[in-house]
Amino acid sequence: MRAFLSSVFFTFMTLAVAAALNSGSTKTTKKSQHHFVEIKKSKEQPKIKKRIKRKCKRLKNIRQAPPASPNLAITLDIPLEMPQVEDMHTEMLEQAVEVVPPTPKADNQPPEYPQGARADGIQGRVVVMAHIDEYGFVIRTRILSSTPPGVFDSAVMTALRSWKFSPATLRGNPVDQWVEIPFNFVM
DSSP states (O other): OHHHHHHHHHHHHHHHHHHHHTSSOOOOOSSOOOOOOOOOOOOOOOOOOOOOOOOOOOOOSOOOOOOOOOOOOOOOOOOOOOOOHHHHHHHHHHHHHHEEOOEEOTTOOOOOOOHHHHHHTOOEEEEEEEEEOTTSBEEEEEEEEEESTTTSHHHHHHHHHTOBEEOEEETTEEEOEEEEEEEEEOO
């Protein structure tokens, strides 16, 4: 508002000076006349309208509609050639025949029955996964299950350290492979 009044005052003063110069007198006098224009500020303030506050109800449990399902009716012009079922079975059978799992040697000593378990009449079963290398040696072992837990585990692990296997073969070449070996302790 102040900037507007300043620009109006400047414009008015410019017009007043121009009018005074063009008033028709060409004489120059030593006395200069000053014309002052008084601009009154309006004390009236613009009226403010009442602000209305509306209370909005909050909606609970607003659920969005599920997204539109994609168009599943799209077709492709790519011919898919599937092998015949007979070919698949033959191929899988050939692969299965090519891998021969490792087998334990006949002279491997079975684990010793722990004396405490024998005295208490405890029977059990231990299932071990053994990693057999391409030379037939056990290089890693892992107990899969043991019933009762911990009774026969050390006897099985001690026996497996000395066991020798004929290695697994793939297309006639020796390879390392994991094999599952169950041990039953029965009296």
